[in-house]
Amino acid sequence: MSEERERPESPPPAEAPEKVAAAREFCEGLLARMGAAVTVEVKESPEAIAVALRPQPGNAIELGSALVEALQYLVNRVVNPRAEGRKWVNLDVGGFSDAEDPVVKAMAARLAATARRTGKVIAIAPITARERRQIHLALVDAEGVSTRSEGEGLFRTLLVVPERAGGRE
Template identity: 40%
Template sequence: HPRPPRGGGGGGGGGASGGAAGRDRGRRGGSGGGRRRGGSGGPRGGSGGGQRGPRAEREPQLTEQDFFGEGAAPPPRQPARSGPPPRRSSGGGGGGGGSRRDRPRRRREENIEPDINAEEVDLAAEVVDSILQILEIDADINIREPVTAGDGLGSARAVIDISGDDLGMLIGRRGESLMAFQYVVNLVMTRRFPGRGSVTIDVEQYRRRREDQVVSLAERMAERVRDIGEPITLEPMSAAERRLVHLALVDDPEVETNSVGEGDSRKVVISLLED
């Protein structure tokens, strides 16, 4: 059944965090300013929040790049070849040990321009609203432009910041719930607007704090590798965090990074760059 239109006009946009332009959607179920969530539940005006368009015969397939940024997509499949399979390195140092599929390219072939007013961002914000209402979580959301690699700069249209009290359940252990939350939001957005980039979801600036920690760790371990002359293997990380390590050290003239392992055990090895 169609929902009744949202009554009244929303308030003004909030300020941006991190120096980037942003807009505040207000507090769910509260009486604060900005756009209110949890009211009549009707669709927003504009081309992005109206009726669902005709469904395509085949939905687009999603990749890690849609959710974790440029450079995270797996390489194209190689044709099968005869003979014994290639030997797999045990993942020590140097240039061996696993695929580099999550290592960022030095030159990006495609760059998604930030646009906090894009219709796909509006849709993503509506999905976030709906999930928060289902979970009965009272929180504010603010939409801003990505400014760092952790924000998805170059691949994300916008960052949706969620703030409030007792939001630990949205983050989960080592950010697992937050990654799942972001996956669902981007799943809906990408199916409606394929090829239009993604959004990054952050809760209480968890991603920004974690980005600072990962980059600092990468720089410290790179310095240690230079001191001892031996490779160092970091703890297992998500694809997004491994990408942060690669980006932090991609221009270092003395060390290189490689991803090794499979699944949840995938990790980054930092080693001296061979002459």
């Protein structure tokens, strides 16, 4: 086995600015082609790339949740073509934040409680990528359970795993 394969794969620090630029370019380009009058603001944190979409006066395109979900999926596929070195791109329209949805947060707490109580893995599908991420974030420090996603695209499933049924992975 070569020495290169034995080392853990992690992106070089220079890759993050490229990902930020790719996210901006993709969002601006696609929205312009759609005829959307939107200002794109991009900020980077150690964990993610935040892209704020600010509709301008005269914007004829409604940035509804379905469109934002689709755009977020596409930009993440463009910015993160491979699993290694992945840096999540989060789209924000009108100040909405992943961590601020109380309904999804409450659902995450109920799922964790059920998994702990029954000792069984709970599979959740179909839910949007944004909802999956919200549940992962809500349960990242939850005692007695872990989460993971399996599958691809429309068949991606969120699993809430009690520690005694598989532990943290």
